[in-house]
Amino acid sequence: MSYVRLLRTQGAAGFFITTVLGRLGIAMYGLSIILTAATTYGDYVRAGLVGGAFAGAEAVGGPIFGRFADRHGQRRTLAPAAALHLVAVSGLAFALLAGAPVALAVATAAVGGASVPQLGALAAARWSHLLRGDPRLETALSLEAVANDVAFIAGPLAVAAVVSLLGPAHAAAIACLLVVVAALVLAVQDLDVGARAPGPRVGRELIGPGLANLLLGLLFGTAQLAVTALARERGAEGLAGLYYLTMSLGSLAASAVYGLIRWRGPVWYRVVGAVFLVSAGAVAVLTVGGFAALFVLGLGVGPLIVVTGTLVERRAGPGRLTQAFALMSALSAAGIALAGPVGGAAVQAWLA
Known part of the structure; x- marks a missing residue:
């Protein structure tokens, strides 16, 4: 099969599997954070504020993260981003479990969202680095689309399973663990991208x-x-x-x-x-x-x-x-x- 041959490209299977697991964690964040906040505050208005702050900050911080990865290389960018993300999500968890004012939860959620390592973008850049000019690149992008679909189908299901067994805070903790571990593993893999010829901002x-x-x-x-x-x-x-x-x-x-x-x-x-x-x-x-x-x-x-x-x-x-x-x-x-x-x-x- 084409996908099997594609994953035999040197270094491809390692970063693909790593980013798939990390993207599963990212797909778990939205529902797990909202459920945890709703349990703490007892209403979905404040829970929506916390979840919206996380998602909105990720949308703003994602391109900034990408710019740093292009300029300084994925390896040098991933470890600091993973550390900041771990601290921020841990802070959000403590704020929610302690029943802190919603403003504090929103602030920590914003930092957590802004620091999410953009694993899908990193994987796409690595495929381009490996296959630039190769017609198989479109096959690789199809594989990435499949991985995203699987992650965002499985993510909410995983949250539902963890919530039923352990509670929503544990689902958020597992999501954070998947994202941080994936980022750190990606950082130490042989293939590095970026820090070579950073171009101007996209236009x-x-x-x-x-x-x-x-x-x-x-x-x-x-x-x-x-x-x-x-x-x-x-x-x-x-x-x-x-x-x-x-x-x-x-x-x-x-x-x-x-x-x-x-x-x-x-x-x-x-x-x-x-x-x-x-x-x-x-x-x-x-x-x-x-x-x-x-x-x-x-x-x-x-x-x-x-x-x-x-x-x-x-x-x-x-x-x-x-x-x-x-x-x-x-x-x-x-x-x-x-x-x-x-x-x-x-x-x-x-x-x-």
Whole structure:
């Protein structure tokens, strides 16, 4: 299989497996922090403030972390970031367990979020370093998309399992352990990237991929609201999670298949095809609903993530890759944040 041969590339399997485990921890943070804060404060308003501070600070701090990694090298950047992150998340845990004022919890959550090592961006930069100019690079980015889908499917499930056995604070602690250990292992692996030819800050050449990631984030956030509304309309709120899981599985399957195909022709052809699938799935969700429509929507999402990553890699060039990929993640997070007011209004209009 192409993915097996790809992982036999020198150094690839080590950093890929390491970042997958770390990304599982990152995927556990959102739910575990909100649940811990809700247990402490007894309401979801203050819990939302704490969780929002963590997520918002990560979106802001991610590109800054990427810039440092490009300029000073991943190895020199990861250890200090991991240490700061461990201290900040430990401080957040103590603040929540001690019932500290919400302002203190928000402050420590912001530091914790801003210091999250951007493991996905680091992995993408390493793939580019290993495979620059090699057509297998798009296969590697597909593998990265699959890894992200798996992490963000498994993360909430892992939180649910740990919470039922030990409690939400333990879930946050396990998440932090996974992230910090992954960062430190990545720092001591042989392959290092960055600190060679740092380029200027990313700019207009990434407007297209950046807009695509912003819209993808808006789609993810709106989809969460839409599937919840759809489940409630059908009198089965418990189906909301299964609806969203169906879209994620469609994305995972499409990303996996996409990476096994040797594509020819301009990458924009594939962008158009992915946008068409996303649009068809969105229309089907709004008009027909159901699992099949959400699966089709996911089939477009996976390839769209991969092709935008391909465009970023080609346009950013050496010396800016980590910050470029981290910026794309930040824009996706911004889109998810915008989905609250914008997507909520759209879903409410749809229901009316």
